[in-house]
Amino acid sequence: MQTWEAITSRRNVRSFDGRPIPPADLDRILETGRRSPSSQNWQPWDFIVVTDRDQLRELAGVWRGAGHVAGSAATIVVIGPAADNEFGRAQLDLGQATMAMMLAAADLGIGSCHAGVADLGLARELLGFPEDRDWAFLISLGYPADRPLVSPCPWSGNVAWHVTDPRR
Numbered sequence: 561m562q563t564w565e566a567i568t569s570r571r572n573v574r575s576f577d578g579r580p581i582p583p584a585d586l587d588r589i590l591e592t593g594r595r596s597p598s599s600q601n602w603q604p605w606d607f608i609v610v611t612d613r614d615q616l617r618e619l620a621g622v623w624r625g626a627g628h629v630a631g632s633a634a635t636i637v638v639i640g641p642a643a644d645n646e647f648g649r650a651q652l653d654l655g656q657a658t659m660a661m662m663l664a665a666a667d668l669g670i671g672s673c674h675a676g677v678a679d680l681g682l683a684r685e686l687l688g689f690p691e692d693r694d695w696a697f698l699i700s701l702g703y704p705a706d707r708p709l710v711s712p713c714p715w716s717g718n719v720a721w722h723v724t725d726p727r728r
């Protein structure tokens with residue numbers, strides 16, 4: 561798949577068909593995160609990969625919008641540092657790493673979905689990350705159960721550009 565196809569076929573997928581993701585593909589997705597740009601190249605992230613079904617089910621309880629994690633083939637937990645600066649650079653860095661990993665997944669035909677973490681205590685208890693990491697979010701991964709990732713067909717109709725000059 562070409563970059564443009566990965567960009568246009570990526571969508572948030574919340575139901576997965578149960579097939580496991582080959583380890584080499586998971587490695588590629590994680591390597592994509594690791595190679596993402598970050599402020600002053602400080603690479604403030606940690607990634608924890610969860611593939612055990614019971615752990616995935618428990619992890620789904622960290623936020624009411626994280627139900628899709630339970631049925632994922634794997635979920636990457638992206639962990640953020642307590643120390644940041646006034647620009648919130650870690651948030652941008654982790655956001656970029658997240659999007660890069662989701663595109664790498666789409667490139668492999670793997671669907672993905674974000675989820676926030678409201679119950680950080682539960683996430684910490686399940687995964688054991690240290691106190692100096694105090695925020696996290698989730699990327700569930702798996703092969704889409706509903707329809708494959710496909711680039712939308714090009715429009716067949718004409719496209720009209722209507723430009724309004726606000727000075728008139």
Ligand SMILES: Cc1cc2nc3c(=O)[nH]c(=O)nc-3n(C[C@H](O)[C@H](O)[C@H](O)COP(=O)(O)O)c2cc1C
Binds near residue numbers: 570572625673674676
């Ligand atoms: C910062 C962020 C947090 C999100 N949190 C959740 C979430 O907790 N649960 C969820 O199901 N989707 C979550 N999403 C996915 C958005 O709902 C989704 O990207 C949006 O509906 C657009 O759909 P699309 O990505 O398929 O185009 C989140 C997306 C972002 C960027």
